[in-house]
Amino acid sequence: MPKPVTLLLIxxxxxAGCATPGPTSLxxxxxxxxxxxxxxxxxxxxxEYDGGLQPGDRVIGLGYEFNTDYVWLRLAxxxxxxxxxxxxxxxxxxxxxxxxxxxxxxxxxxxxxxxFNRMVYAALSGGRVAEITRYGEILGEHPLxxxxxxxxxxxxxxxxxxLLVLWADGGEVSWYARRDWQxxxxxxxxxxxxxxxxxxxxxxxxxxxxxxxREHLGEFDLQGNLIGQLPLPKDVGGIDAGQRSTVRVF
Numbered sequence: 001m002p003k004p005v006t007l008l009l010i011x012x013x014x015x016a017g018c019a020t021p022g023p024t025s026l027x028x029x030x031x032x033x034x035x036x037x038x039x040x041x042x043x044x045x046x047x048e049y050d051g052g053l054q055p056g057d058r059v060i061g062l063g064y065e066f067n068t069d070y071v072w073l074r075l076a077x078x079x080x081x082x083x084x085x086x087x088x089x090x091x092x093x094x095x096x097x098x099x100x101x102x103x104x105x106x107x108x109x110x111x112x113x114x115x116f117n118r119m120v121y122a123a124l125s126g127g128r129v130a131e132i133t134r135y136g137e138i139l140g141e142h143p144l145x146x147x148x149x150x151x152x153x154x155x156x157x158x159x160x161x162x163l164l165v166l167w168a169d170g171g172e173v174s175w176y177a178r179r180d181w182q183x184x185x186x187x188x189x190x191x192x193x194x195x196x197x198x199x200x201x202x203x204x205x206x207x208x209x210x211x212x213x214r215e216h217l218g219e220f221d222l223q224g225n226l227i228g229q230l231p232l233p234k235d236v237g238g239i240d241a242g243q244r245s246t247v248r249v250f
Contacts, residue, residue, distance in 0.1 A: 003247070009124065024243050026208065026217070026250070027071055029059040031238040036062075036071050036084060037233060041241070049084065052091030060103075062197065063111035063154075065118055072111050072120055073238065075194065078103040081111075081120070084168075084172070092181065095136035097122075110197045110238060112154035112163060121163060133229025142181050144174075151223040152195025152227050155240065158202040159161040166209060173207060173224075190220055191226040201239040208241055 003078035024227040030144055034055065035048040052061075053073075066095040070092065071084045074186030079101040083093035102111045112121045127145025131250065132138050144165060145149075153166035162175045162184060171189040178180065199208035206222040210232055219228035 001106050023117060026199060026230070027062060027064045027240050027242070028233060028236045029053075029062050029071075029073055029238055030233070031058045036073075036086065037086075039230065042107075046232060050085065053082075057068075059237040060109040061111040061122065061154075062240050063105045063113035063120060063156075064240040064242040065113040066194055067115050070116065070118075072113055074109050074111050074122060076105075076237075078109040081122070081132070087160075093134075093136070097136075097138070099237075100101055100124075101130065102141045105181050107166060108152045108154075108166075108196050110151070110154040110166075111222075111240075112156040114156050114161070115242075116161070121154055121156070123154050125150070127151060129154070129165075144176060144181065153198030154197045155200035155207075156202075157200055159243075160202070163205075164200050164207075166193075166195050169194045171195070171211075187220075187222060189218075189220055189224045189226075191220070193218065195222075197239045198236070199239045201241045203243055208239060208240075210239070213246060 004111055024041050028037045032088050034053045037049050038047045057138040058076040059073050060076050069087045071086050073082050078149050079097040081095040085092045110123045120132040122130045124130055126148045129138055129142045149163055150168040152168035157164055157165040161178055165174045171193045174186040174188050175184040177184055194210045194212050194214050205222050209218050211218045216229040217232045221227050
């Protein structure tokens with residue numbers, strides 16, 4: 001018979017929830033598709049998920065969270081946040097954010113999701129990032145650029161627990177510590193890019209940024225070197241990377 005401590009630990013796992021990471025995939029969505037597209041980075045397998053988006057919905061930001069297997073989408077003009085359960089292809093949450101969250105058409109509205117507590121970070125104008133709970137509660141805004149430097153994409157380093165910011169003015173990615181939002185480091189990308197969204201593979205330390213022309217997605221190492229390319233589907237408005245969950249207990 002299991003000891004009381006063992007039973008307590010088992011019960012805690014079921015109450016808190018857990019997930020077993022699987023292969024890493026890229027997730028993409030945009031204007032001309034009603035589906036979220038998944039590209040397995042190891043096998044190259046391409047899958048589409050019909051999550052309930054309507055023909056008029058236009059994705060302008062995307063974040064993936066592997067614990068719950070949720071794909072977070074930000075829809076134009078930037079003040080609507082929806083969630084698709086990837087493993088069930090089910091439309092889950094739908095939040096309307098304040099009008100102040102709307103962003104001009106030429107600005108990034110990208111998302112990043114911290115897997116540990118499922119907190120969502122949304123790019124705002126003027127180099128600001130909004131912090132939002134998974135229930136749609138807005139906790140505040142964090143100015144990352146004193147000069148108002150515009151954001152071109154967001155991603156979360158799940159291993160280093162840092163927010164990654166792709167800047168809109170020329171191919172640099174900066175890491176910010178979550179606790180105090182201080183700048184940790186900046187990497188210059190050695191290839192022309194189109195900064196509207198950012199993905200980061202924390203498992204292999206790889207950055208994914210749309211290349212200039214939006215026909216290919218560039219894979220960069222942490223020295224900013226271009227080490228690979230993938231075809232980028234037309235009209236993609238948001239990208240992210242994450243280890244697909246194989247087992248979930250919630």
